[in-house]
Each structure stands twice: as structure tokens, then as C-alpha cells.
Amino acid sequence: MSRLEDIAPSLSDIPESFAPALRYLGTAIALWTAWYFYTFHLPQIRHSDEPPILPYRIPVVGHAFQMFSSASKLFARGKKQFKGRMFTIVTMGTPMYIVTSAPDVLSAFKMPKDLDFDPVIAQIMGCYGMSREGVEAQSKVGEGGKTFVDRSVEMFKVQLHPGEKLDVLQDVLLKRIDEQLTYEKIEGGMVREDRGEGKVVDMYEWAGTVIIEAQTRAFFDEVIFELCPEIVGQEMIFEEEAWKLSMELPRWAAGKFHSSMDYVRDGLLRYLQLPKEKRKGESWVVTSMLESMEKEGYDANTRAISLFAFYRVVNGNAYKLVFWLITYILFDTSSLLKDLQSEISPAFEPDGSINLDTLFNSCPLLASTCEEALRLTDWSVGMRKVTKDTVLAGKRLRAGRNLFMAYRTMHFDQQAFGTDADSFKPRRFMDNPSLIKSSWYKPFGGATHYCPGRFIARKEIVMFVAILLKRFDLGLPEGSKFPKVDDTLPSGGVQSPLPGQSLHVRVKKA
Numbered sequence: 001m002s003r004l005e006d007i008a009p010s011l012s013d014i015p016e017s018f019a020p021a022l023r024y025l026g027t028a029i030a031l032w033t034a035w036y037f038y039t040f041h042l043p044q045i046r047h048s049d050e051p052p053i054l055p056y057r058i059p060v061v062g063h064a065f066q067m068f069s070s071a072s073k074l075f076a077r078g079k080k081q082f083k084g085r086m087f088t089i090v091t092m093g094t095p096m097y098i099v100t101s102a103p104d105v106l107s108a109f110k111m112p113k114d115l116d117f118d119p120v121i122a123q124i125m126g127c128y129g130m131s132r133e134g135v136e137a138q139s140k141v142g143e144g145g146k147t148f149v150d151r152s153v154e155m156f157k158v159q160l161h162p163g164e165k166l167d168v169l170q171d172v173l174l175k176r177i178d179e180q181l182t183y184e185k186i187e188g189g190m191v192r193e194d195r196g197e198g199k200v201v202d203m204y205e206w207a208g209t210v211i212i213e214a215q216t217r218a219f220f221d222e223v224i225f226e227l228c229p230e231i232v233g234q235e236m237i238f239e240e241e242a243w244k245l246s247m248e249l250p251r252w253a254a255g256k257f258h259s260s261m262d263y264v265r266d267g268l269l270r271y272l273q274l275p276k277e278k279r280k281g282e283s284w285v286v287t288s289m290l291e292s293m294e295k296e297g298y299d300a301n302t303r304a305i306s307l308f309a310f311y312r313v314v315n316g317n318a319y320k321l322v323f324w325l326i327t328y329i330l331f332d333t334s335s336l337l338k339d340l341q342s343e344i345s346p347a348f349e350p351d352g353s354i355n356l357d358t359l360f361n362s363c364p365l366l367a368s369t370c371e372e373a374l375r376l377t378d379w380s381v382g383m384r385k386v387t388k389d390t391v392l393a394g395k396r397l398r399a400g401r402n403l404f405m406a407y408r409t410m411h412f413d414q415q416a417f418g419t420d421a422d423s424f425k426p427r428r429f430m431d432n433p434s435l436i437k438s439s440w441y442k443p444f445g446g447a448t449h450y451c452p453g454r455f456i457a458r459k460e461i462v463m464f465v466a467i468l469l470k471r472f473d474l475g476l477p478e479g480s481k482f483p484k485v486d487d488t489l490p491s492g493g494v495q496s497p498l499p500g501q502s503l504h505v506r507v508k509k510a
């Protein structure tokens with residue numbers, strides 16, 4: 001057997017002109033190795049009480065590329081490497097703690113002061129264009145000894161938790177969805193083909209147009225459609241552009257992002273400047289928010305941006321889930337579609353009206369399919385700011401850093417959801433009803449800002465899908481491909497499909 005020296009050239013054989021390059025390369029390797037040891041191994045020895053850093057290859061840049069191209073994979077890698085314990089990622093030199101396990105999330109929820117959500121809200125409002133004075137005013141203690149943020153959370157609950165006020169809102173919302181889901185009302189840009197015997201419809205646009213319009217109508221007086229007739233379409237555009245929010249890109253680099261945000265925000269500004277008697281049909285929560293801000297003397301811009309934040313949070317998710325549900329149902333190769341159709345049938349009266357009690361309380365397969373699609377496509381996150389040095393799950397967190405609860409990573413946990421957690425199993429939540437309360441399942445977030453819209457969201461989504469399955473004969477055009485979930489960046493709720501990957505559905509009257 002030949003020895004290495006016999007086959008590899010010795011250093012003296014290498015041409016002299018290569019020597020400087022080799023020296024640089026050697027120095028670079030030595031420096032990189034020293035940096036790697038200093039960054040990833042030394043801290044584990046010197047600061048073993050802090051969440052370990054997930055290794056990366058390029059100094060300073062850190063995990064930035066992966067964070068923007070496949071954050072979901074990045075967190076899954078960290079969860080695997082550190083066996084579910086909290087870890088640190090670094091983007092452009094900034095460290096951030098990542099939590100991927102239910103017990104750690106529950107501990108974080110119990111520390112609302114040390115792990116504070118308010119600075120995150122303030123940052124988002126700044127990205128929406130709120131002035132520093134406006135942001136400060138919102139977090140100042142005012143009426144009732146509370147900040148505006150705290151008062152709004154209470155108002156959301158009064159409006160959206162089960163009770164009289166939700167009943168009023170729900171009536172308007174569900175009735176409107178019911179009215180809009182007829183064959184004749186499938187029209188405009190969402191129709192991609194109309195050959196008389198059926199239409200080919202863009203499912204994403206159909207779901208968005210109907211749901212956002214109905215919600216806008218339920219929360220605002222219908223005068224809003226006169227003031228900004230394109231509000232529904234522009235809101236949908238903004239939802240696709242919103243990932244650019246924290247990048248603070250100038251107008252020339254993010255035209256659609258700015259124009260859609262301006263349209264909706266300016267429309268809401270014109271709306272709130274109308275006298276109250278012209279907004280008589282609006283919901284309790286919108287009136288209460290506007291009155292509260294007026295009493296505190298907020299300027300019009302601050303009021304409009306608060307309303308814009310509300311409009312987004314209310315509208316940004318439900319239509320996307322409808323889209324995914326229909327996609328999963330139509331691509332399913334088992335008897336799911338037929339089983340769902342027979343399950344929902346008793347909820348429809350002979351005159352076509354819907355028995356909501358039967359639909360919401362006696363259709364377990366539809367409810368389970370809805371949760372399963374939500375589990376697979378949701379990317380809600382819990383962002384918190386560490387306000388003072390503190391300890392979470394036995395690890396020391398440093399003040400000033402961000403903490404990120406990666407709920408999506410938890411939704412794929414095999415111990416919580418089984419070894420088939422990566423697959424779509426429509427009966428999963430029906431076969432194991434306790435899953436819906438599992439602390440690993442957090443599609444609506446949790447703690448103080450736990451989504452108050454979860455009650456109405458589940459109802460409108462179930463109703464929309466049931467009507468589609470009952471009133472229409474739905475099919476996939478030949479060659480249809482399952483759209484991919486945009487797994488690049490968390491949207492804070494249900495993810496969109498990757499750009500250009502909507503689903504076209506063949507629709508006929510049933």
C-alpha cells in the first residue's frame with residue numbers, strides 16, 4: 001500500500017507563486033476555526049447557564065439567510081440538535097432565543113413582565129408608520145388606570161368572546177358569507193375560465209374576497225365601501241407583501257407593499273374622520289376603540305394606524321385556512337370528500353337554509369379536518385422582549401434580546417401528534433379530541449394576546465367550507481398540483497401558498 005507522501009506532492013513541489021495564496025488560506029482556516037471555537041464551544045463552557053447558540057458558518061451574518069429562506073427548517077434543526085431545549089440563533093449579529101417546547105412556552109406565558117409583548121407591538125406600530133409620540137401614547141397609562149393596548153385587549157374580548165355582542169356580529173358575518181356563496185356571485189377577477197357549463201375559479205381569491213368583504217361589513221359601517229371601494233383587494237395584496245414589514249424598504253424597492261398599506265390605512269383614516277351618525281352600522285368594538293383614542297387625544301394618524309392593525313389581525317388568516325382546507329379535501333385520495341358531504345347534509349334544510357347548531361356541533365369530521373389543516377399551515381408565533389435579566393427553563397436570558405416561541409415547530413412534534421405528524425390526517429383531532437387542548441397546539445397563540453377571534457374564526461371557516469361542499473360540484477382541472485405552503489418566514493398566522501401557487505378549482509352547481 002502506498003504511503004500518503006508517495007502520492008501527495010510535498011510542499012516543496014508546489015510552485016512558489018501559490019505560496020502566498022496558501023498562506024492566506026491557512027490563516028483564514030485558522031482564524032475561522034478559532035472564531036468557531038470562540039463562538040460555539042467557549043460560550044458553552046463559560047456561559048453554560050445560557051441557551052446554547054445554534055452553530056452557523058458565516059460570522060455576523062449568522063442564520064440570516066436561513067431565517068429568510070426557510071425559518072421553519074432552521075427551527076426544526078435547532079429543536080433536533082438541542083433535543084427540544086431552548087437555543088439561540090443569530091441574525092446579522094443579533095442573538096434571539098428560540099423556544100420550541102410546550103413546557104417552556106407555558107413558563108414564558110407566566111412571565112408577562114420580564115418577557116413583554118408590548119415592545120413588540122410598539123415595533124409593529126412603528127413599521128405601520130406610527131409616530132414615536134403615538135407609540136408612546138399607546139403604552140401610557142390612561143383611562144381606567146390602563147394603557148390603550150390593555151384596554152383594547154379587553155374590548156376585543158367583550159366583542160369576540162361568546163356573548164351578546166358576538167351574536168350580533170356573527171349574525172351579520174355568517175349571513176353575508178351565506179349570501180355571497182352562490183354560483184351567480186362567482187364573478188370578476190377570481191374567475192379564470194367560464195365556459196357556460198362551469199367556471200374555473202382561483203380558490204385563494206374566492207376565499208379572500210368573500211371572507212374579507214363579509215368581515216369588513218360585520219365590523220364597519222358599509223359606508224367604508226364607498227370611501228375605499230378596493231379595500232378588500234388591497235388588504236389581500238398587503239397580506240402577501242407583509243413579510244417585508246420589518247425590512248423598512250423604500251417605496252422604489254417595495255411599491256406594492258407601500259401602495260396597498262397606504263390604500264387601506266388612508267381609507268380607514270377617512271372612515272374614522274366621518275361623523276358618528278354616518279358610521280351607525282359599525283360594531284361595538286370599533287366604536288369603543290375610536291372613542292377611547294379620541295378621549296385620550298390621539299392624533300388622526302395614530303388612530304388610523306391602530307385601526308389598520310386591528311383590520312389586519314381580524315382579516316389576515318381565516319380566508320387562507322379556507323383555501324388550504326379546500327385544497328386538502330380536493331387532493332385527498334380517500335373517501336374524505338364524500339364522508340364530509342354526508343356528514344354536513346343534515347345541517348342543510350330542504351329550503352337551503354343552514355341549521356347552524358347541527359353544523360357547528362354535530363359535524364366532528366369537518367371540525368377535525370379544519371384543525372388538521374390549521375395545524376399544518378399555521379405559523380403563529382409568540383414574540384417577546386426580555387425586559388430584564390431573567391431565568392426561563394433553567395437558562396439565563398439577557399435583557400434587551402428577543403424571545404421567539406416557534407409554535408409551528410411544536411405542531412410537528414412527534415410525541416404530541418404521533419409519528420405521522422408530518423402528514424395530513426383529517427381524522428386526527430376526531431380520534432383524539434384532547435389534542436385540541438394540547439399545550440403543543442397553539443395556532444391561536446396564547447396568554448394575554450390569545451386570539452379572541454378563535455370562536456368566530458372556526459365557525460365562519462366551517463360554514464364556508466360546508467356551503468361549498470353542499471352547493472357546488474368541485475373538481476380539479478387536469479394537471480393540478482398541490483400548492484406549497486410558503487415556509488420561508490412566519491406570517492404570524494396561517495401561511496399563504498408560495499407566490500404563483502394558488503389553486504384553480506372547477507366549479508359547477510351541485
Ligand code: HEM
Pocket residue numbers: 153156160313314315317318321378380381382383443444445446447448449450451452453454456457492493494
Ligand atoms: C384561522 C384564523 C385565525 C388565526 C390562526 C388567528 C391567530 C391569531 C394569533 C396567533 C394572534 C396573536 C396571538 C399572540 O400574539 O399570542 C391573534 C390575535 C388576534 N386575533 Fe386572530 N386568528 C384568526 C382569526 C381571527 C379572526 C376571524 C378574528 C376576528 C374576527 C381575529 C381577531 C384577533 C384579534 C383582535 C387579535 C389581537 C388580540 C390581542 O392583541 O390581544 N382573529 N390571532
